[in-house]
Amino acid sequence: MSETTEMAASSQAQANPLLQAWRTPFETPPFAEIAPEHFLPAFERAFADHAAEIAAIEHDPSTPDFANTITALERSGKLLSRVSAVFYDLVSAHSNPALLEIDTQVSLRMARHWNPIMMNAVLFGRIAMLHENRGTLGLTGEQMRLLERTYTRFRRAGAGLDEAAKKRMAEINERLAHLGTSFSHHLLGDEQDWFMELGEADRDGLPDSFIAAAKAAAGERGMEGKAIVTLSRSSVEPFLKSSTRRDLREKVFKAFTARGDNNNANDNNDIIVEILKLREESAGLLGFPTFAAYRLEDSMAKTPEAVRGLLERVWKPARARALADRDALQALVAGEGGNFALAPWDWRYYAEKLRQIRANFDDAAIKPYLSLDQMIAAAFDCATRLFGVSFTERKDIPVWHPDVRVWEVRDAQGKHKALFYGDYFARSSKRSGAWMTSLRDQQKLDGEVAPLIINVCNFSKGADGEPSLLSPDDARTLFHEFGHGLHGMLSNVTYPSLSGTSVFTDFVELPSQLYEHWQEQPQVLRQFARHYQTGEPLPDDLLKRFIAARKFNQGFATVEFVSSALIDLEFHTQPAEASRDVRAFERAELEKIGMPEEIVLRHRPTQFGHIFSGDHYASGYYSYMWSEVMDADAFGAFEETGDIFDPAVAKRLHDDIYSSGGSRDPEDAYVAFRGREPEPDALLRRRGLLETPEAA
Template sequence: MRGVTAEHEPNPFSEPVWTTPHGLPPFERIAPAHYEPAFERALAQHVAEIEAIAGNPEPAAFANTIGALERSGEALRRVSATFFNLAGSHTNPDLQAVERAVAPRLARHGSAIYLNPDLWARVSAVCEDGLTDEEKRVRERYRLRFRRAGAELGAEAKERMAAIASRLAELGTQFSQNLLADESGFMLELSGEDDLAGLPPFLRAAASRAAEERGLPGSHAVTLSRSLIEPFLVFSTRRDLRERAYGAWIRRGENGGETDNRAIITETLRLRAERARLLGYPSYAAFRLDDTMAGSAEAAVGLLEEVWAPARRRAEAERDRLQALAHEDGQTADLAPWDWRHYAERLRRREHALDEGEIKPYLPLEGMIQAAFDTAQRLFGLSFTELTEAPRYHPEVRAWEVADRDGTVIGLFLGDYFARPSKRSGAWMSGFRSQERLSGPVTPIIVNVMNFAKGGEDEPALLSFDDARTLFHEFGHALHGLLSNVTYPILAGTAVAGDFVELPSQLYEHWLEQPEVLRTHARHYRTGEPMPEDLLARLLAARTFNQGFATVEYTASAIVDLDLHLSPEAEGGIDPLAFEAQSLRRIGMPAEIAMRHRTPHFQHVFAGEGYASGYYSYLWSEVLDADAFDAFREAGDIFDPATAERLRTYVYGAGNLRDARSAYTAFRGRLPSTGPLLRKRGLAA
């Protein structure tokens, strides 16, 4: 972004309509200084709209109350969507300053709406007589939102709820910015051939590009981008360097000084527990899970416990084999967490004759993008046309127009695939605009953000199979947004129960593992030759390899998340590291494995509330996705048209038209069991 001030140029957010393709934000004209004035105007406009609804002298009805609420705030949605997408994917100090100022104000604004007694009186007075099924669902969701925000509390409690919401917004913003600072601030320079020992050509190329981007041309560097550090931990034969890199990775957010997140976590947990108590819940976890498919913290804990025991047994058996291999290698020390990936890859080569360096040339990024698109075409009839002239917030962002089988354009898809210091870690789907029909047909603008390592000079980015799975996962989320087919914004796309939202993404991963998809799209980046059948067979045969490790590192994070938010000590103040250690001791966490997301950098849970008490949802949704893909197997065709049509109607296109249990039953005819999940992960007895 250019360093202009709002006074020097007209503010693009003052324009009622953007004439860019699909109404994309005109990124090249938006400067950081434009945002605060834009928020100021949009907030004032929304306040006026809310006051008009709350003060309407006419009797409360769906159209003049709930429908009016759905129509309000359009200007605020536009500036918020633009700003917060960039705050995560391409930030800078100016944007971070705006975020710190705006986040608590937006929280106070939301509280003022949902704690407005006149507005709540009107919302609660709207009856469902004569409403359509969709309108009844919208009414239900609004009434629930108001209640969960504290609309039925007394004046003093309402004031406290508003203060808590504002402070939590500040804390979540600071947590995220601290984490980004720790991630972008670390670099392990690799000097000379000794430091590069064991690294295959694709990884050397990625490390060379990373060093060049950080001002060290001709050198090599490892950063804390997952797609760079994980392969380094796999391939490096320098145990001392693996330990240094791993230590930086797991200590993000707990390095002392201004970027340390421990005090933020303690205060966050205290405020969440207090808010739950004010609303009459015994814990924050009980509050959050009351409106989910699981329905209770006990149900979520029960699923995690059902999976934990077989996963730990499997991981312990894997550990013993890796330890034996390390001893063969002359390592006298016990296996450590920074050794696991290295020796797991060595064991995979031995047992499955499979080498990640052999796989990656067949998984270039472009081929995997096309594989995801082709799968969507075969399932849902979608086509993707790249737009080269569309505005973009970074030169590497790509844009595709998405059309249905009859040629109707249904939305725009953006892909932002590469790691950079201005982007937070991880991978996610978001939207610049969601689908709706309330104010006429509105098509969605959906973005997938990744952190893949770039290839070397004149070389494409080559993905690991896990990277390719991540791409399919996030594209499944994107399809959930793109295929949305509802009238009201509150129900659109991914606005579903937290433990149902991962079903469309995790289900989509299954198609990546199908031989007919890989035969078509897994092609060598230089020769164009398809992956050899022998390699394909070995790759698929190894799908459950190391699944004890993968399940343990994930499930431990989910258990600690719930333990933190169920704890009766939360409101009194918790030492997050001591509590994490105690929780892991209770479940018997293997010392050789760390949580996938340790508490000080658990962005899912503490950089906002999206997955707070809800990290279990990936596993809950995996129960659904394993069972859902069986529907295609039972039909005898992984692209069966009738099954795909039901999937689109009741899952991908339905948003929150019905509760999660009803949606899944409408698709599958019944609720699932955990059997397919345990078989998928190789944990069945």
């Protein structure tokens, strides 16, 4: 490099906050200083640095050992990890057209960067030699696990293929990266483009809390004084539950379920067809009969047959319950003099009425007691009682949006453990859904590195200074994502690749779904469910009715989920040619399983970001249910002691599940915690599906 080039590069680095040391509290990203134009130069530097680090490992003349190969790989790519974490947080949680354009470029560059690394024959040769001799290397348990995972990751990426197959695999990976990014951009585009304004005559049945949130949503879009329904699930589902206007329920429902399927510039049908063909081809190159067989080999489930077995075991009682509920809902329609067949946009509305009849409970009654701040406090308090951690809000940490809040997390000895960022409100710059991610992962390879953990949700914001009020589902989501957050915050491993949530997809949902159980415990609700205006605690009578109503409508919820998981599995086990018409494939598969006409998939294919925005959950949407078998069984360990905060059980939960990250085999980790393998019927009992439909 010439002196002039070096000076130019140095000047660029000084002007780019992504390439400088962060002089912020806890070395957190200085979001106010970061602009879209900083990302591409930062990525280019990060790619170059990482490539040089990989080349040094590849060309190291020393005999391969754990330190100069596996540990060196773990130390490489730090700048790339740092830049990527900030970039993808913004793309998902607070995007703009400039960032989305850069995302299209970065996804392709990322594939082109990683392909030659993951298919590097020399590098794989070093790893394979160590793997073959692993029993003689004197490794710790965590090091052995890291070697196994590194070897598996390279093998499954195609490092052992011949050159022609590697070339084709690289082409496939690049195209899939582009298609996945396009899919998510299309989905965001459809969600941003649509809203429905609510005039005074359109508000019948809608509670004050919904109107307040609808006004806040309008204000967020620059429509002060108006009220709108958006395509955020936190807007759509309460509207469908409460609105007496059947015509508007139909309009909102159809818009929600048509995202990505409108024959417009955001249509995702052709993208799905191409993704499935390319996944099938890549699996074939690696010697697998289907993409699902490839994907599930590296999971707890192991095979498509095992997944289908679990889903079908749950499907039958869930469908029977849903059909019985459908008949009861249709009877309600008739009893009101409605001369129409129950439709999907009617289900939630009449299910709320049926719940009031059967359990004398509706969501509107409890929402005033479930303010966002109180549910955050409840989630924190449960973590304190279980794991000894404490939370202190910090106002001095830079954030990407004014609504984002940050807490410092300390361990039981008062030592800094993590920072936790909460980004809770829906906005048009944020993709739909709820998720946990990180800006920095915990590790101890070169000194203690504390994690920066993020929860993102899409709750409706209260208007005019009023608090945000959560539905029971929203409160459960908050605890779910916080469970993922704890998995990241409590991580206590040496190596970055094994940190926090770096576990099998069908195990990663265990810490999150298990944590949901505490949200619905009477002693937690009695302490934290307080009326947002009066401060009065949740009345015992309402608490009892809420608990009694928990298993209500579980047929619907389970059918909605399991059908989506089955469609995912079928997309990836049948020949790709079978799904060349995505809509026809969807119809045929739903007919095959006997899907009730009054229920639709939780995620129709064109909006199924879990499996088409990337491949993390492709053939893996079942994971939530696989983990639920464990979480329902795991909470029993606390119930059996008579104390939901039992210290001995909590210590095992911390040591074996939350803090161990990916440093041990998940089956071994679960058995270490529970003392045995999970008992599958715990899931059916939790959902109330072991009883006959009439007994519900």
